[in-house]
Amino acid sequence: EDQVTQSPEALRLQEGESSSLNCSYTVSGLRGLFWYRQDPGKGPEFLFTLYSAGEEKEKERLKATLTKKESFLHITAPKPEDSATYLCAVRSGTDSWGKLQFGAGTQVVVTP
């Protein structure tokens, strides 16, 4: 059975304190891993798509990496505006291409 697990559930960081979020997955034929950011009361905002092991994507202070079993979202020198819930989602090879399976998210709080 396909599964997406994110850890930790919550993360509290001081401004400038770098850290990493984990998304481990078990899917039949990965056809894309997606990272989203969600602010309270808002819909998820797309960050990255990764397709194959070894791939990396960067945007400002965020960097996403992918292996055959997991993905990491690295936050470098975070600022308070990076506070949000970060969601990971996968597209399985056995599902229609429109169906994403989401993890429960990691809630990140960055304090000044």
Add this chain to the structure above:
Amino acid sequence: GAGVSQSPSNKVTEKGKDVELRCDPISGHTALYWYRQRLGQGLEFLIYFQGNSAPDKSGLPSDRFSAERTGESVSTLTIQRTQQEDSAVYLCASSLGQPNQPQHFGDGTRLSIL
């Protein structure tokens, strides 16, 4: 430009009533998706429309849930005989029609069943 628009933003209703939620996708987006997000949880796929193809309804939790889409525009998600466990945020997303295109989300409808 305009993003995905959902209405109403909040809906409170009594158990047993029917509710209809609306989604206006980004213009030109042929694919449209509905998800449910329970408090503190990730998104749960409900249904996906792509152009004139038959929708993927594999995520609908029961026959009380249904969705329609008119062409490549507005979609409505209908929940009949609502139950308390239907309380959640219902999110709609749209995308261009190719598999590598990201899904863009609206801010959702927060549904509360009393």
